[in-house]
Amino acid sequence: MEINVSLFTVNKRFPLTISRGTTAQTTNVWVKISQDGIEGWGEASPFGVGNHRQSTDTIKDALEQVIPLLQRFSPLQRQEIEQVLTENQAPSSVKAALDIAMHDWLGKRVGLPLWQIWGLDRHAIVPTSLTIGINSPEGAIARAKDWLNFTDVRVFKVKLGSPDGIEADRKMFLAVQQAAPKVEFFVDANGGWSLEDAIAMCHWLADLGIKYVEQPLPRGQETSLAKLKQNSPLPIFVDESCFTSSDIPHLANYVDGINIKLMKSGGLTEAMRMVHVARAYGLQVMFGCYSDSSLANTAAAQLAPLADYLDLDSHLNLIDDPFTGALLTQGRVLPNDLPGLGVQHSAFAT
Ligand SMILES: [Mg+2]
Numbered sequence: 001m002e003i004n005v006s007l008f009t010v011n012k013r014f015p016l017t018i019s020r021g022t023t024a025q026t027t028n029v030w031v032k033i034s035q036d037g038i039e040g041w042g043e044a045s046p047f048g049v050g051n052h053r054q055s056t057d058t059i060k061d062a063l064e065q066v067i068p069l070l071q072r073f074s075p076l077q078r079q080e081i082e083q084v085l086t087e088n089q090a091p092s093s094v095k096a097a098l099d100i101a102m103h104d105w106l107g108k109r110v111g112l113p114l115w116q117i118w119g120l121d122r123h124a125i126v127p128t129s130l131t132i133g134i135n136s137p138e139g140a141i142a143r144a145k146d147w148l149n150f151t152d153v154r155v156f157k158v159k160l161g162s163p164d165g166i167e168a169d170r171k172m173f174l175a176v177q178q179a180a181p182k183v184e185f186f187v188d189a190n191g192g193w194s195l196e197d198a199i200a201m202c203h204w205l206a207d208l209g210i211k212y213v214e215q216p217l218p219r220g221q222e223t224s225l226a227k228l229k230q231n232s233p234l235p236i237f238v239d240e241s242c243f244t245s246s247d248i249p250h251l252a253n254y255v256d257g258i259n260i261k262l263m264k265s266g267g268l269t270e271a272m273r274m275v276h277v278a279r280a281y282g283l284q285v286m287f288g289c290y291s292d293s294s295l296a297n298t299a300a301a302q303l304a305p306l307a308d309y310l311d312l313d314s315h316l317n318l319i320d321d322p323f324t325g326a327l328l329t330q331g332r333v334l335p336n337d338l339p340g341l342g343v344q345h346s347a348f349a350t
Pocket of ligand 1: 188190214215239240259288
């Protein structure tokens with residue numbers, strides 16, 4: 001197969017602040033594979049968790065290194081390709097872009113959307129949450145109102161773990177909840193709390209009717225999750241602490257669910273494994289995203305019927321998404337009937 005790589009820059013309508021910093025723009029990587037006159041598309045988007053960084057340059061360099069090793073394969077040889085990528089320590093976002101592209105190619109080859117190839121029920125897809133980043137109470141209310149004007153919001157995911165402490169978190173959260181009394185709320189602290197803060201905030205948020213809390217403690221402090229679980233009235237999900245299925249057994253006794261992202265897992269193949277391993281341990285699953293465009297989020301939407309919760313909203317906050325694919329319908333990001341991913345270049349493409 002032939003493999004081509006190009007970069008595209010996407011800008012957020014509203015910059016997103018989480019406990020680790022603010023993102024307004026990212027340069028993502030578009031991977032196109034082709035064979036037998038059929039193209040398959042994939043995306044890698046940069047992200048960082050603690051000391052673990054996958055920058056645009058890292059992704060580009062790693063692709064340049066592995067592409068010569070992969071050209072002898074067909075897009076049907078995903079097992080062999082995964083082995084080559086693992087042996088060469090390819091970053092997970094590079095694995096993801098290639099795995100997504102090979103699935104897109106497969107769907108186009110057989111003429112079916114991926115969700116149908118997997119026999120999934122598109123009606124089982126739950127509404128996606130829409131994200132409100134760390135902000136002043138007034139700024140957070142303005143962001144909530146903008147989302148409410150933009151679409152039929154069913155769930156807000158509020159980013160807490162403010163560097164200004166849990167009092168700032170409380171003020172912001174109350175302001176948003178009062179501005180959107182009919183909407184359901186999840187909270188993501190992105191590892192911004194100490195164990196003590198996390199216990200206090202879980203009790204406080206439980207009284208306010210929150211469904212669950214995501215990544216209360218920083219990656220690397222997983223041993224404290226046992227104590228948090230004993231003392232939290234709310235379900236705990238992990239995101240930064242869980243990249244692939246091999247992370248799940250160590251976490252399973254101390255958490256209630258995991259956030260699966262294609263850039264962390266290395267694509268749809270491993271995301272599917274993660275769902276099965278999580279279910280075997282009785283855990284819930286959600287799918288999330290980084291600064292992904294419609295391309296990667298549509299790939300995640302193909303698997304979305306398997307998730308209890310969805311947070312696939314990054315493309316909805318882009319002013320220049322070069323792609324269209326899964327569309328927001330009554331709060332749900334639904335894959336279409338086109339073969340493969342069903343992603344096309346949008347009118348904004350340059
Ligand atoms: Mg998260």
